[in-house]
Amino acid sequence: MNKKFPAHWLEEIVDKISERNVKKITLSTGKTPSGHIHIGILREILICDALRRVFESRGYKVDSFLFMDDLDAAKRFPEYIEKDFQKEHLGKPFAYMPCPFKECGCESYGHHFGYELISTFESFGIKTKAIWTHELYREKKMQEKIKIALENTDLIKEILKKYIIPTLDKNKKELFLDMLQNWMPVMAICEKCSKIQYRDNDGAIKPNRVLKYDEKKEIVAYKCSACGNYNEISVYSGILKLNWRVDWPTKWALFQTTCEPAGKDHCVKGGSYDTGLELCQRVFNYKGPVKVAYEWLRLGDRDMKTSKGIVFTPKKYLEIADPELYRMLILRTNPMKHISLRIEEIPQYYDYYERMEDIYYSSGKIEPEEEQEFIRYTYPLTKIDEFLDKKPKRIPLKLLIFLSQIQNILNIEDSYEKAKSVTGIEDLEKSISIKDFGILLKRTKKWVEEVKKLIENETDSQLKKSIMQKISLFEIPDKHDEDILKSLDKNQINGIKLLRNFILENDAVDADIIQNKIFTIAKEDLKMKPKKMFEAIYQVILGKKHGPRLGSFLSLLDKNWLLERLNLE
């Protein structure tokens, strides 16, 4: 008998989780809010969200958490943060410094950027609960774990050595062993200056590591490496923080995490995921989560780097494209593969998505069986809201691109009517309200602007050309350009006059009829080359010699506006 292979890579993870035979599934993800959080993080969050949906549909109770690690120290800041602010707050946890934008008035730096991400979840159809690390560390249950870690310092050291030493060369190995001598897994946030670490003049980072631990009194001593403050404080003081490699498994144990995806940097041999799992098992007596490694998401051909200002946030994405497309992009791609998010390829994503819908809603078996199964599995997971019995009605993206570029001369209501007549969807209101349509147009317009920027910044002329060929870009200037009008010859001006009269005399004008009329005017009435006639019309409307196919273009424009524009008197 043939073994049944899963239709989708997600199902392999599902199997691993199911094998654990637990009643309640806990999924988690984490991120440090050190600046604008870019869209790459949604890869792990969406993998979890898809898992959540699968397990919920099978009757499991599922908890999904996002740990917002705002107790991590600021080692450096992104360039868009003011220098004075950087100087003042370097070394503090992100929860302990104010919002860097004065007018904003939110409660902390960490909150500002963390919330920027969290606020997009609803639009992406993500259901997860944010847990702010600074709040978690104030809870007794977390503080109990800190105690356990302190009591197991030697065991923790042993495990860290086991994993980390093989990855180090001789020099680094000595430094590492030296560092471990007086090492403890806990750091303190200074009561005086709020810093948790200090960057020395030589660039070395010195954390406020706990110096000693009195198990009976449950007290630790620390000395702030930034301001020199020394104190002995309770394990329950709420200003202690576990070292990163220990912090992670502690959360796993505390929340009994069943599965947590992690970027490939953490998943490398000897990395924090491996040490975390063993720490979790031996120190906290919990098996640890199912490990899911994933590759970076890149923006075009570049890595997104907060420090280099290549930041593309989920919020920004929502301004220009459909969140379902993003879910699709993540969920169709095996987690270990690179994804290059290309703004200019959004029409292709759109095409693929429509194809998915076609296959999902078709009963026939035209496609290979595997592909059908894959799509039947994936498509519902990409939806933001519940999905329909019938294939949803869509306005072709090309039409939206077109309409979005003539918004300065055609209002929303008329655009809506045009869309209705062009697509032939009579009951458009049922699936896309005029309000939704407005949102679609606005989003498309933003996208068009982004693509224009991309083209401007592209230095490779070949690439530039190929992007331009894919997308019909134009702009309708508010007024005639006087120089252009002067450049037109008598024939061209007469031609436009004749065309204008034709439009004036005919009520509803069909795209093909207009197209034909232009040729007739040029060839028969005026004995000129049609090309000259076309150019003249483009010049008057767009200020350029080229543009979209004229018949359909003119028929989409508002008649009164067109008559006014063609009036050269």
Next chain:
RNA sequence: GGGCUAUUGGCGCAGUCAGGUAGCGCAACCGGCUCUUAACCGGCAGGUCGGGGGUUCGAUUCCCUCAUAGCCCGCCA
């Protein structure tokens, strides 16, 4: 040094895990709508699937090896 991924027509990518006639989009080319065009439509063409070896009746797919590119292993996911 260790690891991950990629290499498929001009360009961007599917397909590879589960071996059995190589796909999509764009571009190109030809044609249609009395019409050079970019909301169109139809058609045609284009690839020894990075190189080499192996397994197999059969390999883009599995194994080995080499090459090239990108990334990770310093708290950027």
